[in-house]
Amino acid sequence: MRTQQGALSGLKILDLTHSLAGPFCAQLLADHGADVIKVESLDGDFFRKNGPFAPEDQERHFGGLFQTCNRNKRGIAIDLKTTEGKYILLELVKQADGLIENFRSGVLERLGIGYDVLKAINPRLVYTTIRGFGDDVGGESPYKHWPAFDIVAQAMGGWMGATGPDADHPMKVGAGAGDTISGMFGAIGTVIALYHAKNTGVGQHVDIAMVDSILALSETVVSQYSYRGVSARPVGNGIPGLAPxxxxxxxxxxxxxxxxxxxxxxxxxxxxxxxxxxxxxxxxxxxxxxxxxxxxxxxxxxxxxxxxxxxxxxxxxxxxxxxxxxxGEDIFKDAHFAARGMLQEVEHPGCATPKKITGIPVKLSETPGSIRTRAPKLGEHTVGILHDLGWDDAKIQELQAKGILKIAS
Incomplete structure (x- = not known):
C-alpha cells in the first residue's frame, strides 16, 4: 500500500553540519521520512548568509543555497560550548538513531562530545562524518587536518586534471560536486550502517572523505593510468575513447x-x-x-x-x-522536469510568493519521498524539540535567558 510517510519514517537523525556536503547528506534522509533535527550554533550555519536572495526578501533568514539543502528539517540553536548546551545534545543523542557532522577533525572531541563519548551513551548510534580528507576509521590521511571546499576535492580527486579545454586550463564542473557527491556517499553509508544497527543493536562510525568521493567517480582517470600508465588529459566535453x-x-x-x-x-x-x-x-x-x-x-x-x-x-x-x-530558464520551462516533479515550490520567509527548489530524484513506487517543509529559521523548532525531551517552558525560558538557546521569533 502506497504511503506518504517515507521509507525512513521513524528514524531520528541529528544534523550537526554546515555548508553543503553535510546538510545535503542529512536532507537526503529527511526527504524520505527521517526526522532530521538541524543543530546549529547561535550564529547559525554560515550558509544562511549566502545568496541568492530574492529582491523582495528583506528578512534574509536564509538564502537560496541554504533552502536547497535544508528542507524537511526541524531546527534547534544551541551553544555547544556551554555545559548546559552539551547536556541538551547528549539528551538528544540518547533518542537518536544517527548523527552527521562535518566539522574539522577533532572539533567535537575538544568540546567533549566526540564519537567515543556519544557511543558510550547510545551504543546503536550511527555517527557519520564528512571531511575533506576523512577521519581515522578509513585510514589516517597525511592531509587529515587540511580544510577543504568543493574545488579542493575536485582538484585532488582527479576531475579537474581531466576536465577543461586542454591541460593548461583545468576546470571544475559547474555545481558543487565535491560536496554533493560526498553527501550522497554519506547518506548511502548512513543507511547501510543504520540497517546493520537495526539487526545487531551496534552502531558505528561512517567515515566519508570528499576527495575519496570524487576519486570513486573518476573512472577514466583510474582505468587509463592503471591499465596503460597514461594520465587522463582534458579533452573538452568529450570522454577518452568515445567519438563523436x-x-x-x-x-x-x-x-x-x-x-x-x-x-x-x-x-x-x-x-x-x-x-x-x-x-x-x-x-x-x-x-x-x-x-x-x-x-x-x-x-x-x-x-x-x-x-x-x-x-x-x-x-x-x-x-x-x-x-x-x-x-536555468530552459530547465524551468521544460516538460520533462515538470512531469518528474524535479522543481518543487516551497514557502520562503520574507517572500510573498513561493520559490522553486530541486525535487527528489529517487522515485519510489510504494514509499515516495516528499518535500514537506521549507528549511527552518534559526532556532525555529527549539521549543518543540525540547518539549519532546519532556522539558517545560520555564526551563526552556531560563536557558534562553542565559544565552544557551536561540528561539526564532
Whole structure:
C-alpha cells in the first residue's frame, strides 16, 4: 500500500553540519521520512548568509543555497560550548538513531562530545562524518587536518586534471560536486550502517572523505593510468575513447551529441545529410573515430552549423543521444522536469510568493519521498524539540535567558 510517510519514517537523525556536503547528506534522509533535527550554533550555519536572495526578501533568514539543502528539517540553536548546551545534545543523542557532522577533525572531541563519548551513551548510534580528507576509521590521511571546499576535492580527486579545454586550463564542473557527491556517499553509508544497527543493536562510525568521493567517480582517470600508465588529459566535453561525444555549434547556439557506436554514428550522419562520412576510412570504427576525434568533430560541425537548435531537436531527438545545452530558464520551462516533479515550490520567509527548489530524484513506487517543509529559521523548532525531551517552558525560558538557546521569533 502506497504511503506518504517515507521509507525512513521513524528514524531520528541529528544534523550537526554546515555548508553543503553535510546538510545535503542529512536532507537526503529527511526527504524520505527521517526526522532530521538541524543543530546549529547561535550564529547559525554560515550558509544562511549566502545568496541568492530574492529582491523582495528583506528578512534574509536564509538564502537560496541554504533552502536547497535544508528542507524537511526541524531546527534547534544551541551553544555547544556551554555545559548546559552539551547536556541538551547528549539528551538528544540518547533518542537518536544517527548523527552527521562535518566539522574539522577533532572539533567535537575538544568540546567533549566526540564519537567515543556519544557511543558510550547510545551504543546503536550511527555517527557519520564528512571531511575533506576523512577521519581515522578509513585510514589516517597525511592531509587529515587540511580544510577543504568543493574545488579542493575536485582538484585532488582527479576531475579537474581531466576536465577543461586542454591541460593548461583545468576546470571544475559547474555545481558543487565535491560536496554533493560526498553527501550522497554519506547518506548511502548512513543507511547501510543504520540497517546493520537495526539487526545487531551496534552502531558505528561512517567515515566519508570528499576527495575519496570524487576519486570513486573518476573512472577514466583510474582505468587509463592503471591499465596503460597514461594520465587522463582534458579533452573538452568529450570522454577518452568515445567519438563523436562532444558539444557542437548550431547556427544559434550549442548542442551536445553522443553517437560513438557504429549504428548511432551511421544514423547521425544520415540524419545530418553527410552519409559520406560513414565511408571515410579514418571513421570506420569506434577506435579510429576516437583517434581522429578532432577532425571528426570539425567535419560534423560543418553540418550542425547549418541548422538551428530547434531544427536539430526535431531532427535528432529520440533517434540519437542528443540535447540542447539547457540554461536555468530552459530547465524551468521544460516538460520533462515538470512531469518528474524535479522543481518543487516551497514557502520562503520574507517572500510573498513561493520559490522553486530541486525535487527528489529517487522515485519510489510504494514509499515516495516528499518535500514537506521549507528549511527552518534559526532556532525555529527549539521549543518543540525540547518539549519532546519532556522539558517545560520555564526551563526552556531560563536557558534562553542565559544565552544557551536561540528561539526564532
Amino acid at each position: 561525444f562532444d558539444t557542437f555549434q548550431a547556427s544559434d547556439g550549442v548542442i551536445a551529441i553522443a553517437a560513438p557506436h557504429n549504428p548511432q554514428f551511421h544514423l547521425l550522419c544520415q540524419l545530418l545529410g553527410c552519409p559520406e562520412l560513414i565511408e571515410k576510412p579514418e571513421y570506420a570504427n569506434e577506435q579510429l573515430r576516437w583517434d581522429h576525434y578532432q577532425q571528426l568533430n570539425a567535419d560534423l560541425e560543418r553540418y550542425t552549423r547549418q541548422y538551428t537548435k530547434q531544427a536539430l531537436i526535431e531532427m535528432l531527438s529520440g533517434r540519437v543521444p542528443f540535447s540542447p545545452i539547457f540554461t
